[in-house]
Amino acid sequence: MxxxxxxxxxxxxxxxxxxxxxxxxxxxxxxxxxxxxxDVTSAQLRIGLDHEQNQRWLEAVQHYESVSRRFPDHAExxxxxxxxxxHYDVLRRCLDVSMLDNLKQATAQDALDLYSEVLxxxxxxxxxxxxxxxxxxxxxxxxxVALTEPKFIExxxxxxxxxxxxRFRTNIHKLTLARTVNNRxxxxxxxxxxxxxxxxxxxxxxxxxxxxxxxxxxxxxxxYSSFLSSAELNEVESQIEGNFVGLGIALxxxxxxxxxxxxxxxGPAMEAGLQAGDRILEVGSVxxxxxxxxxxxxxxxxxxxxxxxxxxxxxxGTSYERVVARRRVEVPSVENAHLPxxxxxxxxxxxxxxxxxxxxxxxxxxWRLNRQGMQSLIIDLRGNPGGWxxxxxxxxxxxxxxxxxxxxxxxxGIENQVYxxxxxxxxxxxxxxxxxxxxxxxxEILAGAIRDHHRGTLIGSTSYGKGSVQGLFHTKALASxxxxxxxxxxSPSGLAISDRGVQPNLAVESETIGxxxxxxxxxxxxxxxxTPVSVIADKCLHEAVEHARATRLTAQISxx
Numbered sequence: 001m002x003x004x005x006x007x008x009x010x011x012x013x014x015x016x017x018x019x020x021x022x023x024x025x026x027x028x029x030x031x032x033x034x035x036x037x038x039d040v041t042s043a044q045l046r047i048g049l050d051h052e053q054n055q056r057w058l059e060a061v062q063h064y065e066s067v068s069r070r071f072p073d074h075a076e077x078x079x080x081x082x083x084x085x086x087h088y089d090v091l092r093r094c095l096d097v098s099m100l101d102n103l104k105q106a107t108a109q110d111a112l113d114l115y116s117e118v119l120x121x122x123x124x125x126x127x128x129x130x131x132x133x134x135x136x137x138x139x140x141x142x143x144x145v146a147l148t149e150p151k152f153i154e155x156x157x158x159x160x161x162x163x164x165x166x167r168f169r170t171n172i173h174k175l176t177l178a179r180t181v182n183n184r185x186x187x188x189x190x191x192x193x194x195x196x197x198x199x200x201x202x203x204x205x206x207x208x209x210x211x212x213x214x215x216x217x218x219x220x221x222x223x224y225s226s227f228l229s230s231a232e233l234n235e236v237e238s239q240i241e242g243n244f245v246g247l248g249i250a251l252x253x254x255x256x257x258x259x260x261x262x263x264x265x266x267g268p269a270m271e272a273g274l275q276a277g278d279r280i281l282e283v284g285s286v287x288x289x290x291x292x293x294x295x296x297x298x299x300x301x302x303x304x305x306x307x308x309x310x311x312x313x314x315x316x317g318t319s320y321e322r323v324v325a326r327r328r329v330e331v332p333s334v335e336n337a338h339l340p341x342x343x344x345x346x347x348x349x350x351x352x353x354x355x356x357x358x359x360x361x362x363x364x365x366x367w368r369l370n371r372q373g374m375q376s377l378i379i380d381l382r383g384n385p386g387g388w389x390x391x392x393x394x395x396x397x398x399x400x401x402x403x404x405x406x407x408x409x410x411x412x413g414i415e416n417q418v419y420x421x422x423x424x425x426x427x428x429x430x431x432x433x434x435x436x437x438x439x440x441x442x443x444e445i446l447a448g449a450i451r452d453h454h455r456g457t458l459i460g461s462t463s464y465g466k467g468s469v470q471g472l473f474h475t476k477a478l479a480s481x482x483x484x485x486x487x488x489x490x491s492p493s494g495l496a497i498s499d500r501g502v503q504p505n506l507a508v509e510s511e512t513i514g515x516x517x518x519x520x521x522x523x524x525x526x527x528x529x530x531t532p533v534s535v536i537a538d539k540c541l542h543e544a545v546e547h548a549r550a551t552r553l554t555a556q557i558s559x560x
Contacts, residue, residue, distance in 0.1 A: 345375025386441025431456030467497025
């Protein structure tokens, strides 16, 4: 779901008191009356407000996102989601070790130069027209929220009087919003004045104040644009490339001891004997519970060919030490390619993300399945958050013989593109594509092309609805970057994907009907781990296999 800067700012004005915790409300899809809707949303709001009161911002974001999919027009849920996202963003930056290290080395001039550079990039590349006054308002709102976060105060205002902090917070808008901002030079002068005032009144480093305006200028544009620290920038680029330097594990976020969710095949962690479910108690000589999850995960990173000592506990109560090498790990994006029904020639593969290696992985999998007798193909895009646009276009081109695949529209001409299919090398195999509420971005490009060209059957639930393309830009200052929405994309028939998503031909929820649930890919502190899917374990996939069998039977009857 995409929100405007005006929505964000309105949300900041609506910070509310927290409520009582209630048991989770049953997910009843058959809600018809306004009273029932009101009762359900009131209960869900109380659950979310309980997360907020206890400063469980990640849980609040996840809760409100889930509820907002059921009630997309509910204004209060939308506001609470925006507020929680903002608090969570402030908190995660306070825990980003690479960001904190860079801020220590930066000067006030460096931070102001970065602010000017970011504003220039926004003017030239952001998809929508921008109002500099609104960008300054966004930074002001970000700073106001930061001044309420205990972790921010602990890091940057330790020992300062709470009354002074609150007085400055409630009056900062008088300094930053006193006049209209005509251009980025006016904006820079206003932010410089705000940083000087914060230093004089609170003793806060001007670098820290200025950076809050940088974060707010980018992060309040929409949910997909953000400022990236050096570590975040490296992580995003690693996802696009399909490899990273690390141990080859995925971790449960924000949990200590560090819990291993999955281990990448043939990676150094697997070779050292680590398994899913292991808990990392120590990294080197550092006890994870003492330094916290984010710092402990950061200690796992290091230069290629270096080594790290781990103390690990296993579910059976045993513990052991391992010295694990850091090296470049290839992360697969096409998984579990096989024939769940060899007799009917029904083939299956899962695409977990779209990266630079996806097309070559897909080609290899398709030829292998073809040699095994593939007569129809199920492509599973459930839980796929997207990735590299060019990879999604190339995958669609493998199955669409001609016509548009996707078109993008941005502010400047370079972002206005029409991507078309190449007739050569097209696979004509009957196709079924599985989608769900978490299929987003590049996944929706592929699903939309298959649907609009009537190339196959979409089964599952309506996709996420992220119809925008982000560009990745390196900044000259602070070894950082920005991820910026540069265009919106439209399906071959011209339909916008934003807020609508792609609707399936056959609506089926992914409910577990076997012993094992589908395991989705998870981004951990060390990279992305992708766990194979249990193929006959859920209703959606079961329906897809049955549909493939029926389609093949119909084709045989027609030929006879």
